[in-house]
Each structure stands twice: as structure tokens, then as C-alpha cells.
Amino acid sequence: MYEKILIPTDGSDTAEVALDHALDLAETYDAELHSLYVVDTDSMSLSLGPEQLDRIEQGNWGEMDEVRERAESATGIVADRGHDRGIEVVEHVASGKPHSVIEEYAESNDIDLVVMGSHGRSGVRRALLGSVTERTLRSTDVPVMVVEARQNE
Template sequence: MYEHILVPTDGSETAEYAVDQAIDIASKYGSTVHALYVIDVDATSYSLGTEQVDRIRQGHLDEMPEVRAEADEATGYVADIASEHGLTVEEHVTAGEPARAIRKFVEDNDIDLIVMGSHGRSGLSRVILGSVTEKVLRRTRLPVLVVDAHEKDA
């Protein structure tokens, strides 16, 4: 049923809760888990110069060790948890507007299910859903499992 499960991650606590759910589902179906970290070029443009943002958009992440380290840590967390369960994991890092990048990844790959946190690291918490999650829900026809950080505490 679910051969390929996408877990968009920003390394936040909520994203980690989504990883737990994705791993549980992938274990049941023997799915491949795809961990995707999207470098939000709009957000980074405030802290980096336009030349650096252009280099990120062109895929030159190795020239930005701090950005690459954050991405590797987030996708590495997913890979570590999945490997503990004997699952196949593919780590992906891309740049762009997060909801669009997630949608493009889904279109370009054979994804059957998206599992993501209700909100991530944005400075402002949304009352119901984060803006990226909301956009993904509105713009995809795939099933999307939205995991709330408070769900684990219950």
C-alpha cells in the first residue's frame, strides 16, 4: 500500500514526532522512507547574502557548511531511527519555498504517503497548522498524515 513514505523534516521536535509515526507505518508495510530537508531560501535570504542564496539554489550546499550541517542533522535523525528498524532510508536536501519543494519532490518521485509535523520551527506558532503543512494539505492529492507535537504528550 505504501511503498514510499516522505517525511519532510526541519529538525524540530514536531518533525521528530512525525518521524515516529512514519517509521511505524513503514515498518508495517516494508516501505522506503524518504527524509527531505528543504532549505527555505526566502528565510535564509535575510541572514545570508543574495550571492550565497543563489549558490544554495544552484545546489552548492557544500560551500555552506553550517546550512549543510543543519540539513544533515535533520535527515540523519530520520535515517538513524529508520535503520534501527531495518528500514531503507533515502536522505534528500533541496532548496526553495518549502511547500513547493515538497510538492515537486512528490511529483518527481513515487511517493505514496506524506507524514509531517503540524508545525515546525517557524518563529510564530500557528493555532491549528503551520503554513507549510497547510499548503501541502491544500495542494496535494496524496494522503497526508499530520502529527501534532502535543499528541506524544497525551
């Protein structure tokens, strides 16, 4: 049923909750697990100049080592936990608008399922803050499993 599962991660507790579900599914279906970290260039554009953003989008991190380390750490956690369970893991770091990058990655890599965490915000907070998960749900044709972090509190 599932041959390739995508887990977008930012290394947060919310992503960690979703990871547990993605690992269980990958193990059950003997699926390959893809770990994706997206550097949100929209939010970074407030503190970076256009030249820095262009370099990041081309994979040249320059003085952005802290961001690169955070990305590699987040995908590395997925890889380590997957390998501990005998699951093949593909790590990838990209930049752009998170929901768009997730959609493009899922479609170009023949992903069967996206597993994402959600903070479970609603109402005004969700409208003001936006939701990568919600935008991903609206933009992709790939099935998305949403795991709410609140259910485990």
C-alpha cells in the first residue's frame, strides 16, 4: 500500500510525534522513509538579504551554518531512528515555501503518503499564524496523515 512515506520535519516536538507514526507505518509496509527539512525562505527573508537567500536556494549556505546544522540534525534524527528499526531513510534539505516544497518533493519522488505533525491550533491563532500542514493538505494530491501533537499531551 505504501512504498514511500514522506515525513517533513523541523526537529520540533510536533514533528517527533508525527515521526513515531511514520516509523510505524514504514515498518509495517516495509516502506522507504523520506525525511525532508524545508528552510522557509519567506520567514528568513525578514532577516536576510536577497543575495543570501539566493545562495541558500542554490545550496550554498555560507554563513548560514547554524541553519544547515539544524536542518541536518532534524533529518538525521529521522535517519537514526529509522535505521535503528531497519528502515531505509532518504534525507533531503531544500529551501522555499514549505508547503510548496513538500508538494513538489512528494510528487517528484512518487511519495505515497505524507505524515505531518500539527500543533492543533484553531480559530484566530491558526488564521494569523498560518499552517504548513493545512496549506499542504490544500495543495497536494498525495494523501496526508495529520498527527496532532495535543493528542499525546
